[in-house]
Amino acid sequence: MESWHPIARVYHPLTAGSIDGTDTRPHDRAVERAIKASYVPPSVDNDPHLTLFVARLNPETTEKTLRKTFSKYGDIKQVNLIRDVVTGFSKQYAFIEFEEERSARRARAEADQSVIEEHIVFVDWECEHTLDGWIPRRLGGGLGGKKESGQLRFGGRDRPFRKPIVVQAIRDRGIERDRDGGIERDRDGGIDRSRDRGVDRDRDSGIRDKDREIERDRGRENRDRDRENRDRDRGIERDRDRGIDRDRDREIERDRVNDFNNN
Structure with missing residues (x-):
């Protein structure tokens, strides 16, 4: 119990697939696939510790809108809105890198659950390069997930672990x-x-x-x-x-x- 924390400090698919982080067996096949997966995050030219992950965006939201919205928290180095390589349509999430850590922290604290173009957005740190052992959603890992799919992941800001009953x-x-x-x-x-x-x-x-x-x-x-x-x-x-x-x-x-x- 002393080591328990609602937010994962190290990523493990089995733990992320558990509501309180205490599961000993995978509860869905995606978790099994993530456990067997070997993933090395790609190299990036930004600083992950100054980068925020912004999700649940309006499909019509552009890089210009994001830069204008988040610039009130501090100087922005770059905005990377993820788009489909074939259609060019927004995938409704982006990565925003700030010049200073205090600006990134302020944006994370204040922008989460704010409204951008009629959509309530989710804001957190970029996990891929900052959380050891990270496995992306496409391999069965990640954090969050929709209830309808049955593949919920816990330990993140959006869905933290619940305290286990001992x-x-x-x-x-x-x-x-x-x-x-x-x-x-x-x-x-x-x-x-x-x-x-x-x-x-x-x-x-x-x-x-x-x-x-x-x-x-x-x-x-x-x-x-x-x-x-x-x-x-x-x-x-x-x-x-x-x-x-x-x-x-x-x-x-x-x-x-x-x-x-x-x-």
């Missing part, structure tokens, strides 16, 4: 088993197994409660279905009785007319 075992060798079923001593490690039993009981109780709820729902559905069938049968019976009554009335009326005509 349950510390009791290691008192002097605790004796309570005859009433309270505590059991682990002779090897002094671990309190009663907590495990409590967890198992709670889990079993939860399963039983869920089964009871399912049975109640099924019983309710069956009762409703039986009620509907009874109502339908009663309706059919009532309609049949009405039909019989109408036929009887017609016969009586016909007999009366015949008697009248005969007389």
